[in-house]
Amino acid sequence: NAGVTQTPKFQVLKTGQSMTLQCAQDMNHNSMYWYRQDPGMGLRLIYYSASEGTTDKGEVPNGYNVSRLNKREFSLRLESAAPSQTSVYFCASSEGAMNTEAFFGQGTRLTVV
Amino acid sequence: GEDVEQSLFLSVREGDSSVINCTYTDSSSTYLYWYKQEPGAGLQLLTYIFSNMDMKQDQRLTVLLNKKDKHLSLRIADTQTGDSAIYFCAEKEGGYQKVTFGTGTKLQVIP
Numbered sequence: 001n002a003g004v005t006q007t008p009k010f011q012v013l014k015t016g017q018s019m020t021l022q023c024a025q026d027m028n029h030n031s032m033y034w035y036r037q038d039p040g041m042g043l044r045l046i047y048y049s050a051s052e053g054t055t056d057k058g059e060v061p062n063g064y065n066v067s068r069l070n071k072r073e074f075s076l077r078l079e080s081a082a083p084s085q086t087s088v089y090f091c092a093s094s095e096g097a098m099n100t101e102a103f104f105g106q107g108t109r110l111t112v113v
Numbered sequence: 114g115e116d117v118e119q120s121l122f123l124s125v126r127e128g129d130s131s132v133i134n135c136t137y138t139d140s141s142s143t144y145l146y147w148y149k150q151e152p153g154a155g156l157q158l159l160t161y162i163f164s165n166m167d168m169k170q171d172q173r174l175t176v177l178l179n180k181k182d183k184h185l186s187l188r189i190a191d192t193q194t195g196d197s198a199i200y201f202c203a204e205k206e207g208g209y210q211k212v213t214f215g216t217g218t219k220l221q222v223i224p
Contacts, residue, residue, distance in 0.1 A: 004155075040216060041216060042117075042119075042216035043156075043201065043214040044214075045213070058211065092155075094212075101158045102158070102212055104156045106153075106155050
């Protein structure tokens, strides 16, 4: 089982460049999430999608956009990257509101110079 | 809003017990979780507890929940070097999709 797959694993961007982080899950989960992980701050929710066709802002949505392309895929876009967006990004999925577990991808380490 | 707090670092000797603590503010939390993150990897669920429980034991892991004080702890018995990782406490409100994570506690196991 692949679980949650994120691409790319590493990326270096120049300030102002754009890019899309891809995430796909093969567990038929309804909910998908994007988190960023920064030292001493744990994981902070950027956006989530409770079900196909819906997206909602999390704790730190500024500078990001998301697309729930279909049930499997949830992408995160940085339109104009800033050094403050240097972080490790994790995609996760879960079955639904009553689910007890979220499954995480391996992470994307993004550096903006 | 929700807030989940943990100490950043814990060091224990191999064979000792580790106790990782967490406090949360949301009284409507229905699920409380412990996740483990090994270096260079994503998070994996270790165990969880429903908010109507006080304790849950799973092999070497014991979770204690004090709802009155909004305090959650994870005890690892006979800690091994393979337990070295970052441990995240997390909580979910009933009916909502969002899971709020703590800052993570880095556990260092000294051989």
